[in-house]
Amino acid sequence: MFYEEKNEKDLRKELFQNPGSAYRGAPFWAWNTKLNKDALVAQVHQFKEMGFGGFHIHCRVGLDTEYLGEEFFDCVKACEEEAKKEGLFCYLYDEDRWPSGSAGGIVTRDSQYRTRFLVFSPVGYVEEEEGSYMAAAKAVRSQNRKHLAYYFVQLDPEGYLESYECLDRLPEDKENVWEAFLEVSGDTPWFNNQAYVNTLDPRAVRKFLDVTHERYYQELGADFGTEIKSIFTDEPQTTHKGMLTTPFDKVQILTAYTDDFDTTFRGKYGYSLLEHLPEVFYEKAGGDDYQVRYHYQTHVMERFSEAFGDQIGEWCKEHGIHLTGHMLNEWTLHSQTLAIGECMRPMKEFGIPGVDMLCDRREYSTLKQAVSVARQENREGVMCEIYGVTGWGFDFRNHKLAGDWQAALGVTFRVPHLTWVSMEGEAKRDYPACIGRHSPWYQRYGLIEDHFARLNTALTRGHALVRVGVIHPIESYWMYWGNKEQTALRRQELEEGFERLIQWLLFGLIDFDFISEALLSEEEEDVTREGFPMGEMSYQTVLVPECSTLRSSTLKRLEAFAEKGGRVIFLGAAPEFEDAKRSDRAGKLAAKTELLPFSRARILEALERERDVDIDVFPMDGVDPTRMKHKEEGNRASNLIYQLRQDGENRWLFISHVNKPVNEHITWTERWKIRIRGVFSPVWYDTMTGKIQSVHADYQEGWTLIEHFASQHGSLLLKLLPGRVDEIPAEQEGSKRSGTNQTGTGEGGRLPNLESKACRLLPEPKSYHLLEENCLLLDQAEYRFDGGAWQEKEEILRIDNLFREALGYPLRMEALAQPWVNQDEEKPQHVLTLRCQVRSEISLPEVSFCMEHPENAKIVWNGATIPYQDAGYYVDESIRKCRLPGLEKGVNELVVSIPFGRKTNVEWMYLCGAFGSRATGREGIITPLPERILYGDFTRQDLAFYGGSIDYVTEVETDEGELFLEISHYRGALMDIALDGEEKGALFLAPYRKSLGHVSRGTHEIRIRLYGNRINSFGAVHNANAAETWYGPNLWRTEGNKWSYEYQLSEMGILTAPVWWIEKENG
Template sequence: MIHIKDAVRFSILITILVLASTACDRSPDFETENKNSSAYILERFQDPPIEYRSAPFWVWAGDVSEEEIDLQLTDMKEHGMGGAFLHARPGMITEYLSDEWFDLANHAVEVGKKENIHIWLYDEHSWPSGYAGGHVAAEMPDSYIHGQGLQMVPIEDIDTSDLSDYYLFLRETDEGYEVVDDHSDLNDAVFGFRMHHYSQTGRYGGYSYVDLLVDGVTEKFIELTMTGYEERFGEEFGRQVPGIFTDEPHIQPPSVPSDDPHGRTTRYTPDLYDVFEDTWGYDLRKHLPSLFIETGDWQRIRHNYYQVLLDMFIERWGKPWYEYTEEHNLTWTGHYWEHTWPDPIRVPDNMAIYAYKQMPGIDLLFNTPEERPDQFGNVRNVREVRSVANQLGRTRTLSETFGASGWELDFEDMKRHGDWMYALGINFLTEHMYYGTLKGSRKRDFPQSISYHAPWWPHYPELSNYFARLSLALSTGRQINTTLVIDPTTATWMYQGANGIHERRDQIGDSFKSLLDQLELHKIEYDMGSEFIIKRWGSVDDGKFIVGEKVYDQLILPEGTDNLNRATVDLLRQYLEQGGTVLDLSGVPGRVDGVQSDEVLALAELFSDQWFSFDALTGELLEKLAVPGFSPFSPENFGGKIFHQRRQLDDGQLFFWSNWSTTEPGEIEFSASGNNVIEFDAVSGAVKSFPFEHHEESVSVSFTLPPTGSKMLFISDGSADFETSPYIEKSSTGEQIEPAGPVAAERMDPNVLVIDYVDLQVKEHDLEDIYFYDAADLIYESHGFEWYSFGHNPWNVGVQYRTNILDMAHKFDEESSFTATFPFYVTEELTNRESLRAVIERAHLYEISINGETIEPLEIEWWLDRAFNVFEIGEYLQSGRNELVIHASPISIHAELEPVYLLGDFYVEEAGQGFTLKNPDPLDLGSWKDQGLPLFGHRVSYSNEFEIDETDGIYQVELGDWYGTVAEVIVNGQSAGVIGWQPYQLNVSDYLTEGNNKIEVIVTGSLKNTLGPHHNDPEVGFVTPWSFFFAPESQPAGEDYHTLDYGLFDD
């Protein structure tokens, strides 16, 4: 069996708990706009305004219509979202940036006004931002034609008869290297530098990515992207259209094959050498080998080089966009390539360029923290964006979240990952993604989809409301972080050669990660300091180190701070001269601007009474990092994986605590200044009293956070009164009420068979038993479609520039055709055949038959997606092999061959190849896979009856050994709520009556079991389009399909 988490005991328990409560005063009138007060939160906490609600990537990846816009925006609004980022993705049929595109966007804005949901813009067709779906390259050839990367090649490996790809040659001298001016005489040359270009591919609409370091490229990109929006609804900028998202723009050099003996390239742009010499006063060309090998003063050269690249990226990308959005009243948000630190090749310093966003952001993808620690679990990612926001007065910080986690992503992981990033400083959630359609290859676009397609979608308001309350509360007040941790990014530059990995660079990265993890463990409150931001916004006053709006009492120099920039050293000197404190874990930086120097060592010796050196984050250092107003008690012993955020409000302190662990509870104990403790329950929206011990000017609080649990507490300074519900002290023991009989289990939705292997006749090919993806690709290839992005189907992870994919339709002439036969097997015993239906995508493109009988789709009815048509096929079935045939003649450019789905009342039995349908057995406890539901991902109900003598107690349903994305609890026919995360309990007291009560738990699975990926042992929680592209040559045994064990396992 395949499990993605350890099983936990599952049962349905109803436990009577003892009620304990504390009284509290009623609240005053909360009519106020003071956004730094608890009153501001309380007034809005139950139903936060749309600006605090999530805004997903709203995927436009088909032929968009006003009808679909209307339906989808209403759907998002009804499920608790407050906005949507209008986002073109691969498979987009409507022409990007056409009049039709802008008109549809305008319609979305009008509908958004009606529905009270914001329409955010997204600045690109797919990603990375900057090329405008091919329009920039098409209209500005200088954006890409010159080349973007240099590769160093020893002269002996160069064919001197053809130097067309070579840009520069160097000869070696006693002083280093010099440029060879005469390329006809290379006798004394030692290195040549080959120019490489970004690849032209369907991924960029047939063009290439563009060079964002070329002056004017960003302005052209903005012009092409924004003019149509300005003309249609520019008056709504900053109102109904709050802002725009930019996604992963970068300056990475072109790649080369992994087996190229001369290694990788380093970044080039036409005026690089002029800008470099203006900045540093010397000719970079003579030092190019230092970017590839450790020759000459290579640490200085590399440092200076990446500093110039950063400055150019900010000046030519960050600032133009920031100035444009400021002028047009837009909030610029989005993210860069923050996960690859300490590798600087894509973005030399993410923190620096965050400074030029009104709402800086990150992305956090996948659901595999152990395999991808650069994503969830990477403290640095969140802390750096929060630090910039704190320093520059940015109230909101965004995270693009949950993408590529697979259809299997469940409520518990959504909540725990969300809690983790909110505790570290995020307060605007952008879900990745809300698919507009699943048709064709679009369903494989880094799933899951947080949309109407998901079986758990009806319950998503539980999470959307929860995150909205967190966003509201954690956007209020401010963090009081008095310690600044210098970011060692400029040190990592010195060790970044073109060929990548350097031991010291990675040591710095690992050490800094460890330091941040230790600071979080000990609940130290800090910001990170980018040297670029320190240079631009740093100052010193009265012994305080100031960065923008933040004032710091002490600085930490982490291990690995091998370099400091000149501006940082100058401010450090002033800071020490005014009595500032330095906490040094670095062993004293030995370079300034990459140049070896004893200057910082001299400062350490001169101000030795203020300069404290430590080998590790030990007791003495921790004492120096303590802050007034908050004291955690032995936080290293809390257990679990505990993170927190503390915010200062005008009338008290707000604490948010989260436990990121899935297995271990946390025992939290701390004291804080204040007089009263209130719980803001972000799950229910209730405001509750909370137990505490009162001291003279402080309170102490202790509580347990279950695995994946969270808690928000407000500690009032006494100036506010609150109307609260009573605190309920849950007893550790309770009386279990036994059910009246065995659990009754019932499937609530039709069972599913996925047919993903076909027989195909196309052109001269007559193939049997091939994977649908290979069949689809062959249909396009055999009609002359060239490799576009990945494969010959141009809609598959490809971008359409203007109508260049639609224009390929002529390749399918009037004589073109294919026939795809989807075989499936039915046992003779299957009796309820009239229940069987077939689901086929975009049926209007084909002639469809079952066992030789032509069939037509049902009118209006659809399944899973509005483009998935439903057919009744029961009357045509026969025992044994059945053939559902799809015939296209002529073939449409949109005829992406996809799996066929069978729905009905049947048992899916594993066979030597695939599956066989037979009569269903009654369902029971246990895995759905073992009960004929291996490809089923929807809902199964488990019910029982309980006798209740009296209803005065506290009763809860508690789940133990179960697995699903979420479970709904129905009591006496009424929904009592959902269970989605530990401790898997739900209070149902209000729904019980004396006597007999029926309690039903509806477990919901996921589309992982239906849509896959199913083959080649795919990784759970890490799903990309490539997870679906490869499968066995012929259909494997049913038991080899990769699916998950959903269900209720014992009572």
């Protein structure tokens, strides 16, 4: 069991306030270097320090210890033992990098287990050479092929399929003749010079289980189900399905297939796919029959689900652990069809269904699909791989907001992406930020983890209350997976309707579940249950959203539901196809039930009887009246979603914001008027502080009314006890009932009204303190190869590419094989020399020079060779320091010669010391340390590349009373406030106000610690595309107008003067 306490009669106060490890996140722990057991064991403690409940051992780019080898498992077992001692969980991950299935290429060394695909090719087609390799299972071409059939294909003048013939032999006249052949994947460096696994073949997946899961069970099986709760599978997929651009194109199409596909297809549908293959790719005139294409898509999805998700899920159940993880391409109808068919059916046997949420996107469909499966299959929770690809600048307020809305949709198990073992080489660009010790804020992350752990203690109890089911329209999308010219508009229409309906329901505060037709077809109908049963759930109303086709099994269930008085609502139009063949069966059912226009207003009106929660929002202080004068106040919330759960006789309600404020610095507070169907006594569970407090409620016509004040990063967890407030003893919850109807803003229920206060600007800091040394980034240099002529200054990662191209080495920006695969590689045979001209406005007796593997380099400073003597490290142990004597005022010359081979990492370098740094164009200049740091961007105050934290210290003269502080404009992870040397806690959420407690009349010192990040020292400082949201490795290597040699630095610091005010007891 994942959550042991969820079946206790009530949520204990002690558990809520101090949740155990099971309720806490467990980040990906990137094993990305040569493993050192002692260092790994030492790092285990950081997870506990950060408030995590454990870690996922995740092999990533840079692993230099044999995957699944003896030394590897020595490290795994040592970390698992240390986790046990610390009360943490060790979670497993099933692959070297991703996607899951090849076991780092071990499985696919045997070609019978490699992925294969069908190629539909015009006879005589001249194939082009492959481009660069991608980190995915897209088809990799080879000459390992097997002929399947020839086809004569005749199109009409409009491009519709007029006729076709499957041929045994190639005719003499090759005009309009196509060949189908099976092709086995070629080698690719991403799979360590092997290939991806055949996820349509249960034998291949069984081999993956034997190599990976059985080995883990052999080594750690005694702790399965106790200390080891789950194993994570990442982005399994099929060969991506291609399509033509126009029907007249004469190009190859690649699509998912395997050796016995036609045999199992024939067994399922009674005819040969190969004999009808052109119908998969071309549109038939008349558009009355899409069955061949539909059956093909269905069969791919079924075979993938059975071979991968079902087989591995069953193995996990038999061995006492949960299968978790996520599919590839979960978001859209298009992306799902491309890579796997659909997301819900393959997760049926997942113990903890999961999703991946990258770039801080709002993929409502992705979560709704996984959560629906979890609810229907009665799973304990839902996993999200969260925060990936968000960059160094992603701060605490966004960590909370991103997690909140996902929790409201049903996520209970957070897997933050990611923390690194090392920053060596390419690892430092492996989708930062590092949620771990490489970030200066890591020791404060418990603020985030405590909040979500407390939330999970409530939201893992009982079951979700959901009255509406929605038939998932993915199978209608499959019908139109044809050439773009003839099908794209219909697919876009389905896609847009899919996304609109999700948002209309969620933001209309009507919770719902998706119903997968594939899963529904496997359900045994239970006529004794009320509603529309789907697994453990039952729905009062079922929506059919502009589908083109429904399965006959789905129509049978809908007809039976309607016959017994159930409510079926067709939206837009009734489907005109049954099992992808034209039929009036759905139309007849729609005539007997309800058919509504595809309109937000009409749909929400029709679902009003299913409503359990409604919220009106009234913007308050901070709102620009010129923006609001044309907007009606008190409308239904447009940026809130909720989850309602039944827990015995009680209920839990969680409400969250979803989207970021337009301007994170300038926000407003809101008054929520919450209506809940039924009569309840509400208790506020403050997840940020652990406090529990009963709150006031009013009642009206069978509804409970609650008023709440919130910020734009706010969320609310309420326990709802049956009965009126005046009927429930306050002592029942062990807390004093509040007499106010303000349930809080993170400041104990107080919401200062700034308009009525005498606010003053906080004086400029009288002093500041850097919590680590400042640095100068050395990322551009003159260079030469093997003692040749000096070349003009260039950015160092680009120099690395130039040298690799000249030598025929693979570029590090491509999909390289892991270092562990190439243990016998020869020593470097070449030398790369870099020359940096370091301009300084000051002289210093010494500075520190920082680079990777300086022990292998020759370092010359101002003409003198510097013997390497280790002086510690900068940020990561791989970036070593050595002392350089005598920084001179003027120009200093640094020359570094690096032995160069295939495995050499040529990386940016740094100078560190007691100096300032200024960025002017493409030049970094050493300056004196600033005498003062004022409010404003400190990168413009001679701390251009500083990546650490900073203390601002100032003083204020106050009257006696309660001192409040507001800091609304800042760039950094979060702030800690101290008054007269006493810590007062963190500040990072809107409205950015904090009570510092009662003060006496006189002078008081305020220290504000702003926690920085590494965006200007390790970030993509040459990326000129500010709109880019994909913070992947190649953002450091942009090209064209997306590249800038001039530094593109990010704001850092307290950007405007904070304000303060005093509140006296008499107001």
